[in-house]
Structures are given as structure tokens and as C-alpha cells.
Amino acid sequence: MRLFGLLGYPVGHSASPAMMNAAFQADGEAAVYVPFAVDPEHIREAFTGLAALGAVGVNVTVPHKVAAFDWTDVHTPEAQRIGAVNTIRFSTEGAIGHNTDVSGWWRSIEQQVTGTSPSFAVIGAGGAAMAILAAIATHRKDSVVRVIARREAAVAQLQERFEASLSIEYRPWEKRHEVVSESDVIVQTTPIGMWPNTADSPIEDPSVFQKGMVVQDIVYRPRETRFAKVAKAGGAKVVDGAGMLVYQGVDAYEWWLDHAAPVDVMFQAVNAHLQQEQLDHE
Incomplete structure (x- = not known):
């Protein structure tokens, strides 16, 4: 089982776990996507720990995107351009920082x-x-x-x-x-x-x-x-704004796995998550 995740503070509201796990299931990937709430004081230890655990990749959300840029070893042109990382891929050559928000x-x-x-x-x-x-x-x-x-x-x-x-x-x-x-x-x-x-x-x-x-x-x-x-x-x-959420996830998924993402499945998962969230608030 390959490990992926989301690091933020907080992360309990995020639709990304539902979206990514639905995509993994649709594609038959032996993978799981887990949210990790990490205090900014401990974010570098969290990155290092996930790398040590053999995680394949993680998404990074507020307030950790600049810290992720500083921690990663190599940056894609997209990440370099804005000085922030929202997607990391762990590899034998080190941690690669990318940005799919753009x-x-x-x-x-x-x-x-x-x-x-x-x-x-x-x-x-x-x-x-x-x-x-x-x-x-x-x-x-x-x-x-x-x-x-x-x-x-x-x-x-x-x-x-x-x-x-x-x-x-x-x-x-x-x-x-x-x-x-x-x-x-x-x-x-x-x-x-x-x-x-x-x-x-x-x-x-x-x-x-x-x-x-x-x-x-x-x-x-x-x-x-x-x-x-x-x-x-x-x-x-x-x-x-949901389209931005989905497409940054689509681009992260494809960058990690090097094959097309099930875009329709990801939209459906986000729609269902947000509809349920709205019902919970009513």
C-alpha cells in the first residue's frame, strides 16, 4: 500500500482525501491518501518522517507551502516561479517540490x-x-x-x-x-x-x-x-472555486503516478463531499 497525504493546519475540512482516495480506487491503485494536521513548529520533522516512512508524495496546504519550498531539495519551474510548493514527490534523489495551484x-x-x-x-x-x-x-x-x-x-x-x-x-x-x-x-x-x-x-x-x-x-x-x-x-x-481544487489535484495525481487521472471521478467525489458538508451546516 503506497502512502500519500495532505499536510496542513487545519486539514479536517479538506475535500482532497475524498477526491484522491476515490481516484485511487477507480484506477485500482494500491494506495491511500491521509490528512495530517501538522503544527507549523513541527512541519520539517513531518516532512522528514514521511520520507523515512517511504511515502510516495504529499500535497501541502496553508500554512506550509513556503516551508515546503524551503525543505525540498529540487524545485520544478512552477514551484520556483512563485517560491511555494503544494506538491512533493519523495524519491531516491531527494524530495522534489512542485506547484499545481498555477x-x-x-x-x-x-x-x-x-x-x-x-x-x-x-x-x-x-x-x-x-x-x-x-x-x-x-x-x-x-x-x-x-x-x-x-x-x-x-x-x-x-x-x-x-x-x-x-x-x-x-x-x-x-x-x-x-x-x-x-x-x-x-x-x-x-x-x-x-x-x-x-x-x-x-x-x-x-x-x-x-x-x-x-x-x-x-x-x-x-x-x-x-x-x-x-x-x-x-x-x-x-x-x-471547486474546479481549481479538482484540477490542482488532477495535476498532482498525474505528476506522482505518470498516467492520466480519472477526472470525472474526482469531480464527483468533491461534489459529494461539498454537498454533504452543506447539509451538515444546515
Whole structure:
């Protein structure tokens, strides 16, 4: 039985174990995917212990992605580009750090993004925003990208990281309605609206949105956030955040096992997990 897992703090809410174990079963893989809640003080020992146990690979979620980058011996170009690791493969040559958040986000939205240089508004300037900017730099590098954040310093760090590949403009939080109304693709990357604070949204006015816009909230708990409902009421095309979760898992699965993942099975498992979670909260 080959061991895979997820390291985070906390991890009890994650749909990844249900998704990955369903994929292993569908493919007839003798493997198990286990969630590990690891305090940040002990994350390096956890990585070392899993390597010693013969684990094949793990996913890494908040708050450990930078620590995973620092711990791993070798980095793929995707991980190197954003300085964070969300997927590790243990090998005889050492631990290899990869990042599937970049490709996972792009695969979740690419069918909706038309044109070679649409204008993007990214709400938030944290780690998720960094992965999204890396994807835009790869696939739509000539686009106008405005990052809406409370702290200009956080956006300045993003501008410095991507200065050679993407033009990023800072916009203050107070201007978010104006910036969103002028954008083609809007991606909400903050935790605003996540359970249990489901009544919250960074935008409350549906008139900010209009037909032709593509709007995504990468929060997927709840499946339809307040932000998504407001955007839909304004006529925008709304893409939920579950697709990013699934596709980053698909890419990790294929990177570990070197064969195609059962994508439909993984979507079904995530849908079932989130539906049950919603029932549990009602």
C-alpha cells in the first residue's frame, strides 16, 4: 500500500482525501491518501518522517507551502516561479517540490477566458493570488492585471516577483467596486465569505457586474458564496472555486503516478463531499 497525504493546519475540512482516495480506487491503485494536521513548529520533522516512512508524495496546504519550498531539495519551474510548493514527490534523489495551484487554477477557468489580453482584477494579494498571477503571466502575459488589496506593500512584493513577465497595477481596497466594474475577468482570492462567515462578500452591489464578465471566487466552502451570488445577480458568468481544487489535484495525481487521472471521478467525489458538508451546516 503506497502512502500519500495532505499536510496542513487545519486539514479536517479538506475535500482532497475524498477526491484522491476515490481516484485511487477507480484506477485500482494500491494506495491511500491521509490528512495530517501538522503544527507549523513541527512541519520539517513531518516532512522528514514521511520520507523515512517511504511515502510516495504529499500535497501541502496553508500554512506550509513556503516551508515546503524551503525543505525540498529540487524545485520544478512552477514551484520556483512563485517560491511555494503544494506538491512533493519523495524519491531516491531527494524530495522534489512542485506547484499545481498555477496549472489547477488555469485549467478551472481557461474555457471562459476569451481573447489574448483580457483585463483581470484580482481581489487579494496572498499566496493564492500569486499562483493566479503566475498563470496569467504564462497564458495571458499581455493582459492588464490590477490587484486590489488593503496593503500596498503586499502588491509591491508581487510586482517585484513578476516584474520580468507581467505588468501588475495596485488598486486600493476602497476602489474595488470601480476596478471590478472595468474588468473582464475577476478572481476573488481572499477568505471573505468562507464558512462560517457566509454572509460576507467583498462586493455587495450587483450593478458592479454585467453580462460578459467572468467572475470566480476560489472559495468553495460554501459552493456558492455570497460574492458569487451577487455577481450572478448582476449578469456575470460565474465559475466556482471547486474546479481549481479538482484540477490542482488532477495535476498532482498525474505528476506522482505518470498516467492520466480519472477526472470525472474526482469531480464527483468533491461534489459529494461539498454537498454533504452543506447539509451538515444546515
